Amino acid sequence: MDVLLDGLVDAVRLLLTGDQDSWSITALTLRVSLTATAIALLLGLPLGATIALARFPGRRIALAAANTGMGMPPVVVGLFVTVLLWRSGPIGGLGLLYTPTAMVIAQAAIATPIVVALVAAALQQVDPDFRVQMQALGATPIRAFAALLGEARLPLLAAAMAAFGAVVSEVGAAQMVGGNLAGQTRVLTTAAVLATSRGQFSLAIAFGLILLLIAFCVNLSLTLIQQRQTALR
Amino acid sequence: MRRALTVVSAWIAAIVLAGCGTAATSGGAASQAPAEKSLILATTTSTQDSGLLDELLPAFTRDSGWQVKTLAVGSGQAIELGRRGEADALLVHSPAAELEFVAEGTTGSRRLVMHNxxxxxxxxxxxxxxxxxxxxxxxxxxxxxxxxxxxxxxxxxxxxxxxxxxxxxxxxxxxxxxxxxxxxxxxxxxxxxxxxxxxxxxxxxxxxxxxxxxxxxxxxxxxxxLNVYHVIEMTKKAGQLVQPEGAKAFADWIVAAPAQQIIGEFGRAKFGQPLFTPDAGKDESTLGQ
CATH class of the missing domain: 3.40.190.10 (Periplasmic binding protein-like II)
Structure with missing residues (x-):
């Protein structure tokens, strides 16, 4: 139990004393996971909306695929991305493996199915009459779509939070495509694993607590946006 | 309604912009990488978990200008990465497997570094x-x-x-x-x-x-x-993108006197005894005698 207390003390000390390594690890974690989440939203919103609203052959299969993708193990995604980025792989010449860019690619691949599935679910639960009404009121398709997004903003923000939560906490893909290189691709999860294998348990706990703290801050700001808009309505 | 959308889209735009910013900087770093010279070292968990690499690699980067990307994996995986041309240099301790690997002909020199x-x-x-x-x-x-x-x-x-x-x-x-x-x-x-x-x-x-x-x-x-570590240089025969000059720089450096001294001193202050014995240039059959 001492380890937990020491971990808490370590976490506070690392944050307050401005420990250079811890700050750069934390900054990289945020940078990689937020970028991956943003990419996942950019890809997932239109895809999820298409699946929810359009009628095309194979739509249910696409939805089932997205739902399956939500449970995809990060280490499997990491393995796929690693093989693609290997020097001997199809785009190995770019030299992306073991860089933050590779981590963004892998994490975006993990987060996109989550966004697609949750966006599809969110838009499908909006009353079908809503779109008919918007069209009757003479709204352009784009205006109608924007209004639809507004109507479903609570679950849409929840999708963003789920995607961020999934990537910021995963370790398998970050370790595999990033390589946990000190000062280059070490993020909070891989740093915690390394500290554990070195027997530095309180340091590992400290990294875990910092991870929880930044995840909380990101989710708090999203929740504030989400709930304030509800109040304004 | 509209304000709701504005706030949400502003937030999304902010992270996207932040993303572009970082993508741009990391792109910049990647395009500088060839100038910075970066090699991939596949090594064993023991060299990382004991902390030895934390002492050696900054000194190597300072002396040679080469950045090192370390993959700390088991010796088996390290050799496999070398075989596929995914690593430039190996620092491993599995002599029988190493000799088999060297016999395949894709490696450069294999030299004794240290033992514990x-x-x-x-x-x-x-x-x-x-x-x-x-x-x-x-x-x-x-x-x-x-x-x-x-x-x-x-x-x-x-x-x-x-x-x-x-x-x-x-x-x-x-x-x-x-x-x-x-x-x-x-x-x-x-x-x-x-x-x-x-x-x-x-x-x-x-x-x-x-x-x-x-x-x-x-x-x-x-x-x-006995636990004997060798450094193995990879060549272009293992893969087009292997950097033999980086491998040579690392291998030459780690068997030279300054690195051997760091190895011999490592752990003395903290554990009262060195964790590794530097062996560069020795005959392997005389170790432990």
């Missing part, structure tokens, strides 16, 4: 009574007593050494007493400690973590327990 030794660890009460026994005798006793033995099981150099010891002890390990973690040395030590089992470890990783383990050294000093 393996130790047989176990709980203080020593249920199989192996204290002071030779390595093979101890392994035989553990098997006979069916005392818990925790194996790396990950094709690492340590695992290879362990697999070589069982036949010498006349034992085929198996059954519920023989447990395989498939993880690195640090985790495996932890499992052995928690299960009050026996395990084989390199001395450096054990000493670095001794404080948090309920494990004692029970058998040591057997010539069969």
């Amino acid at each position: 030794d393996f130790v047989l660890l176990g709980p203080k009460d020593d249920p199989a009574d192996i204290k002071g026994a030779s390595a093979t005798e101890a392994m035989k006793k553990i098997a006979t007593a069916e005392a818990v033995f925790v194996s790396r099981g990950d094709e690492s150099g340590t695992h290879a050494k362990e697999k070589g010891l069982w036949p010498k002890a006349g034992v085929t390990p198996g059954g519920s007493w023989y447990q395989s973690t498939g993880q690195g040395m640090g985790e495996t030590l932890r499992v052995a400690s928690e299960k009050a089992g026996y395990t084989l470890s390199d001395r450096a990783t054990y000493l670095a973590q001794r404080g948090s383990l309920a494990l004692d050294v029970l058998s040591e000093g057997d010539p069969g327990l």
Whole structure:
């Protein structure tokens, strides 16, 4: 139990004393996971909306695929991305493996199915009459779509939070495509694993607590946006 | 309504912009990388978990200008990465597998760097009574007593050494007493400690973590327990993108006097004894004598 207390003390000390390594690890974690989440939203919103609203052959299969993708193990995604980025792989010449860019690619691949599935679910639960009404009121398709997004903003923000939560906490893909290189691709999860294998348990706990703290801050700001808009309505 | 959308889209735009910014900077870093010279070193978990690389690599980067991307994996995986041309240099400790690999003809030179030794660890009460026994005798006793033995099981150099010891002890390990973690040395030590089992470890990783383990050294000093590290340079024969000049820079540096001195001093301050013995230029058959 001492380890937990020491971990808490370590976490506070690392944050307050401005420990250079811890700050750069934390900054990289945020940078990689937020970028991956943003990419996942950019890809997932239109895809999820298409699946929810359009009628095309194979739509249910696409939805089932997205739902399956939500449970995809990060280490499997990491393995796929690693093989693609290997020097001997199809785009190995770019030299992306073991860089933050590779981590963004892998994490975006993990987060996109989550966004697609949750966006599809969110838009499908909006009353079908809503779109008919918007069209009757003479709204352009784009205006109608924007209004639809507004109507479903609570679950849409929840999708963003789920995607961020999934990537910021995963370790398998970050370790595999990033390589946990000190000062280059070490993020909070891989740093915690390394500290554990070195027997530095309180340091590992400290990294875990910092991870929880930044995840909380990101989710708090999203929740504030989400709930304030509800109040304004 | 509209304000809701504005706030949300502003937020999304902010992260996207932040993303573009970072993408741009990381793109910049990537395009500078060839100028910065960066090589990939595949090595064993023991060199990372003991902390040796943290001392060696910054000095190498300062002396040579080469940045090093370290992949700390088992020796088996390190050799496989070399074979596929995914690494430029290897620092490994699995001599039999290394010789087979070198015979394939895709490597450059293979040079002796350092050694330490393996130790047989176990709980203080020593249920199989192996204290002071030779390595093979101890392994035989553990098997006979069916005392818990925790194996790396990950094709690492340590695992290879362990697999070589069982036949010498006349034992085929198996059954519920023989447990395989498939993880690195640090985790495996932890499992052995928690299960009050026996395990084989390199001395450096054990000493670095001794404080948090309920494990004692029970058998040591057997010539069969030497743990010898070699550096292997890869060549273009393994893959088009291999950087033989980076491999050579690293290999030449680690066998030269300044690096050998760092190796010889490493751990003396913290553990009262060095964790590795520098051996560059020595004849391998004279080690441990």
